[in-house]
Amino acid sequence: MKKTAEKVTIIGAGPGGLATAIALRKQGIDAHVYEKARDLRPVGAGLGLMPNGLRCLDAIQPSILNTLKNSGCQLQKTTLKTISGETIRTNESTTMAKYGQPTVTIWWWRLQQILASFLPPDVIHLNHRCIDFEQNENNVVTYFENGKTAQADLLIGADGANSVVRQKLIGDGEPQYLGSMSWRAVLDYKEELLPPDEAIIMKGEKSLFFIFNLGEGNMNWIAQKVLSEASFSSTPAETKSRVFKEYANWNELVQKVIEVTNAERILETPICQRLPLKQWSYGRVTLLGDAAHLMPPSSGQGTNTTFEDAYELAECLGNCPDLETALSTYDKRRIQRTAIIQTRSAKEEEFQNWLYDYDPKSESRLKPWQETVTV
Ligand SMILES: Cc1cc2nc3c(=O)[nH]c(=O)nc-3n(C[C@H](O)[C@H](O)[C@H](O)COP(=O)(O)OP(=O)(O)OC[C@H]3O[C@@H](n4cnc5c(N)ncnc54)[C@H](O)[C@@H]3O)c2cc1C
Numbered sequence: 001m002k003k004t005a006e007k008v009t010i011i012g013a014g015p016g017g018l019a020t021a022i023a024l025r026k027q028g029i030d031a032h033v034y035e036k037a038r039d040l041r042p043v044g045a046g047l048g049l050m051p052n053g054l055r056c057l058d059a060i061q062p063s064i065l066n067t068l069k070n071s072g073c074q075l076q077k078t079t080l081k082t083i084s085g086e087t088i089r090t091n092e093s094t095t096m097a098k099y100g101q102p103t104v105t106i107w108w109w110r111l112q113q114i115l116a117s118f119l120p121p122d123v124i125h126l127n128h129r130c131i132d133f134e135q136n137e138n139n140v141v142t143y144f145e146n147g148k149t150a151q152a153d154l155l156i157g158a159d160g161a162n163s164v165v166r167q168k169l170i171g172d173g174e175p176q177y178l179g180s181m182s183w184r185a186v187l188d189y190k191e192e193l194l195p196p197d198e199a200i201i202m203k204g205e206k207s208l209f210f211i212f213n214l215g216e217g218n219m220n221w222i223a224q225k226v227l228s229e230a231s232f233s234s235t236p237a238e239t240k241s242r243v244f245k246e247y248a249n250w251n252e253l254v255q256k257v258i259e260v261t262n263a264e265r266i267l268e269t270p271i272c273q274r275l276p277l278k279q280w281s282y283g284r285v286t287l288l289g290d291a292a293h294l295m296p297p298s299s300g301q302g303t304n305t306t307f308e309d310a311y312e313l314a315e316c317l318g319n320c321p322d323l324e325t326a327l328s329t330y331d332k333r334r335i336q337r338t339a340i341i342q343t344r345s346a347k348e349e350e351f352q353n354w355l356y357d358y359d360p361k362s363e364s365r366l367k368p369w370q371e372t373v374t375v
Contacts, residue, residue: 004317004326005153009142011130011165016289016306017158018115023060023314036129044108045184046220051101053304056311067114072106073213076197083204085251107186107214130164140284155285163291175272178296179353182224183243185266189219209254221257226353230270236263271296273346276339281327293338298348301341
């Protein structure tokens with residue numbers, strides 16, 4: 001019998017919730033995942049899995065890594081181009097040689113499917129939107145919008161950027177807008193647009209445009225632009241014409257990639273962060289992934305640090321003498337490291353905005369560079 005927790009409720013079937021459920025079940029803990037979506041549909045965009053995240057998945061269950069490597073794309077090179085399409089340089093990927101793991105790009109949905117396939121189907125409860133929870137010294141009860149409840153020894157909020165669990169536990173409001181909007185989409189892979197193992201990065205004055213393969217016949221683009229106010233399109237067609245407008249004077253590749261994208265597939269997202277917390281765990285409730293440490297994508301670490309959380313939380317629950325020690329050890333192992341990564345990623349975003357916002361006609365150009373994020 002586990003002294004830490006026998007039964008665990010996890011909110012969210014994203015990369016964090018699912019990887020944690022796999023890791024906990026391997027420790028003999030009866031972990032159940034509750035997800036608000038009605039089904040696991042093809043949603044989200046592409047993301048990059050880096051050596052630190054891949055190593056944690058490997059430690060959780062080695063066969064996950066092989067499946068991911070076969071399904072996603074192992075990047076070999078990155079080409080940097082100007083907005084008019086001239087190549088500045090091509091860098092060979094060094095992650096394998098330096099860190100023993102490649103960089104794998106994959107569709108968020110495929111990652112979700114692969115992780116879900118390592119769990120018994122009856123432990124993933126779809127159409128369960130968490131709305132509240134109550135804890136006492138013996139257990140924690142989670143309430144769902146559909147009227148159902150779940151009782152467990154521990155509740156893990158892995159419910160992403162707008163976490164309901166975090167709101168109830170910490171109550172620190174909405175994520176903070178960092179001054180850039182992003183548009184992302186997955187489309188069918190076309191070799192005439194992109195070599196199979198290469199990522200293309202184009203940098204304009206206040207904008208970026210990335211294109212990379214995701215494996216299994218899919219590719220992805222990410223556009224990011226410095227915009228002082230977050231603003232949203234009202235229809236998919238409006239989103240697509242907005243991206244066309246924002247990237248109007250960019251090269252033919254960018255125009256083609258946007259043109260062949262189904263407007264319904266374009267995700268329009270503000271780049272946000274949350275400030276690092278001093279404590280994630282209170283009583284029988286803790287946080288994990290974006291819910292605990294939402295960070296901007298500049299260092300590509302959102303999902304990777306989430307897998308670090310999953311591995312460490314399972315280690316703590318599997319090896320500590322009691323729940324209180326397990327959760328305080330988890331906080332100790334994770335908060336400082338993720339706060340450093342959050343702060344550095346946010347500084348990179350702030351720095352780029354300060355750099356590119358310089359305008360000789362505006363008084364704000366005289367504002368000095370200020371470091372506003374503290375660990
Ligand atoms: C432009 C952009 C590019 C990115 N690129 C990268 C990258 O290259 N590499 C990288 O590592 N990361 C990247 N990220 C970040 C990455 O997408 C997230 O960090 C990662 O998906 C976090 O996983 P998670 O499981 O914590 O949360 P999520 O992926 O957000 O999953 C949360 C799950 O919880 C469910 N949920 C939410 N609320 C409730 C509720 N009340 N009840 C029940 N279920 C609920 C959601 O439906 C979802 O399934 C990027 C992000 C952006 C915006």
